[in-house]
Amino acid sequence: MSDSILRMRGISKTFPGVRALDDVNLEVLRGEIHAICGENGAGKSTLMKVLSGVHPHGDYTGEIVFDGQECRFGGIRDSEHRGIVIIHQELALASNLSIAENIFLGNEQARRGLIDWNRTNAAAAELMSRVGLHENPVTQVLDLGVGKQQLVEIAKALSKQVRLLILDEPTAALNDEDSAHLLDLLRGLRDEGITCVIISHKLNEVLEIADRVTILRDGKTITTLEAQGLTEDKIISGMVGRDLDNRFPPREPKIGDEVFRVENWTVHSPTQHGRLLVSGANLNLRRGEIVGLAGLMGAGRTELAMSIFGRAYGTGISGRIIKDGREIKLRSVGEAIKHGIAYATEDRKRYGLNLIEDIKRNVSSAALGKLARRGWVDDNEEYKVAESYRQSMNIKAPSVSSITGKLSGGNQQKVVLSKWIFTDPDVLILDEPTRGIDVGAKYEIYTIINQLAEAGKAILLISSELPELLGLCDRIYTLSAGRITGEVPRAEATQEGLMTLMTAGQEARS
């Protein structure tokens, strides 16, 4: 008992119509890294919001004991005062302010009401060196990559004398290198006596870093396990309540003729003059084939895909696109859609959906012409189409008039896929189709991808998760620093081999 820093007992929290947390118990030991795993909607974030005072005392039932004292936080300031700091998945930094200003935001280093900039920047520099962020404290945050912004958040937490640091999906947007650095940093903080609670979907990371793991499912605590000797499959079965021997649905590939080919594709950066994003890329897709595109963040995967998709990104684009044996020019997204190309974005909230509109209007949005006669939309037909997708894709919503902004990530992704399938494409480029989606929904998305291939579509699958590529693809291209560095058939592909190709030639650029 004496070595537990936090005990949450019998926590229940209801939103109108939903029981988000149901008698949840959580015990975190002093100086450990404690991981919380669970599907989306399992209640992880809600639990952390209760702990950090976002949901104040009285909004939930149950008790929180921190450091031997019962806590009744009225707001986030109260919890921070006790040394509990939460870093959300969407970073909360003011991008136009400097690193130092961000670190001390709300906690300004002032003397008689005036900010002491020397003290601010010096103190910031010290905190930055603790987290391994080697930048000038006066650098604007918007000039930093996501990985470094994450470090700024942690430095900010350290400035508040953090004792319990909560990280919600800290590595979701980071590449492997930044993730590794972050995990190292967390170990370092643990050795300094700072307790960490980490929420993560990346189970390999959880196993790598956590001392103990608590699994939530449907708002209930399932179990708390020692990480020693734990396996991913064990965590997964706890999360979904079933054994998942096979994370990928089986598929019998039926591969036909080549349908799509890109030759010597080169793309320049629209913001940095003269910088090459993609350089001389060649790739081809065949009917019924699922082709993977592997690459680290910044390798140019999305840039390659979007530039092909009607020049939606990049400048100075050159190269040839051949579809069904004929060269085509795709000067706009509209032309790309007309030629049977579809691109489902990696960021569905920003680029994929109109979140204030309902399901049916999102499903129809890329192919309204199919529902219209002389410019007038048949909205009954639209309803019928959307309803058929709701059923066939198993979109969990009361009706197709539900607003997409209120759906879970997996269901939003199904709406995005419905929208592109409705354009009747021959070639589907799927950019991180399972990002931020829970395990059960991932399986459904995989099944949809397989069925699309079965129906003769050619699929280019971009993913950061190598097991996903290995589990789904017939062939995998690797992209490194804007160049295609390899093409590996499924039978020969291994995670290690792909990673070697994905990092090939990295030094040449930097």
Added chain:
Amino acid sequence: MSVAPTFAPGKQPAVPDDRRPGGPRRFRINLRQSGIYIAFAAIVLLFTILTGGDMLAPQNISNVIVQNSYILVLAIGMILVIIAGHIDLSVGSIVAATGAVAAVLMVNHDVPWPLALLITLIVGGLIGAWQGYWVAYFGIPAFIVTLAGMLLFRAVTYNILGNRGIGPFPDEVRTLANGFTEGYLGNIGLGALGGADLFTILIGVVAVGGIVVSQWRSRAGRARFGQVVEPFALFAAKIVAASVVVMFVIVQLARFRNLPWVLVLLAGLVLGYSLLTNRAVFGRQIYAVGGNLQAATLSGVKTKAVVFWIFVNMGVLAALAGIIFAGRLNQANPTGGDQLELDAIAAAFIGGAAVQGGVGKVVGAITGGLIMGVINNGMSLIGAPSEQVMLVKGAVLLAAVAFDVWTKRRAGASR
């Protein structure tokens, strides 16, 4: 659509389907959308009581419509601009500038009035194209472009008119702005209500019939496709209420001087633009652009063209409002139309448009405009000084948007 995935992968964890308020398959009254009509009814009722019934007198109803017609025309254009996520601060100046163009053509150069009106509308379209270019293709925020336009086109107006008004307009233009339809079928008695024009009443009957039939068919169509429709009692109550209101207004107008021509014009515009926003591909694209610009772009919508044409449309409607405005005064004035943009913007926001774009309805903007018109009219009937009118209008605008934000937040809290 060759793919129809049907599967039920494994055992699904019981995901509660009720994270949406109201639960599945039940019809709910949308307070955010219907609140505006309830508020309008309440305001009319309030002033009817305060004025001892004068509010709803035949001549007063006619006055409210004619006096606010140009604001309502502007509000239709403005709601489209706001749905697309932009704003137009220049419409007051465009009203003045196009009114001046019309006056110079008709009064100084004796251009036949139909040609002069056409040229004026084209000039309005060109002004809109000018602003649309800077907003859509050059990427300057509409707030800045139209703020510049507000000064620019006011200056143009002064340049055209000098420091004086030009008038009078031909009779036809004055009739359009200020006049009434003829009584073609003679007058009939309505008992205690006195005489009323039969033709006007027949038009009212046709209008009510049109409303009932079209609503009925729309509901039947939705039901046939298995969509959730409102309960029949509610549907019938709404239809009856709408019919009674329309018929009441028509009868009152028939007792006065028949239908104002601007009402005929407005009815056409409301019908046309409602269809455009609800049913046309272009209308859908306006909502898509305002709701999420990037997603619209990546769905193949020519977003820049949509924004450009929205501003062209605003320019044309502002020119139409300019003609009505000048025709009503029988003179184009260099200071005419001042601050009309604020009335049009307020009408759109009172009518339920969202500041972030992507939300709004033509009928809502019209209702918002009428709410302001009724407040103006009612308060002048009870002899309130103009500063009080401003105070009340300001409060109503703030309250309407606050209500909108509040309902949105309440809906969002259940996530």
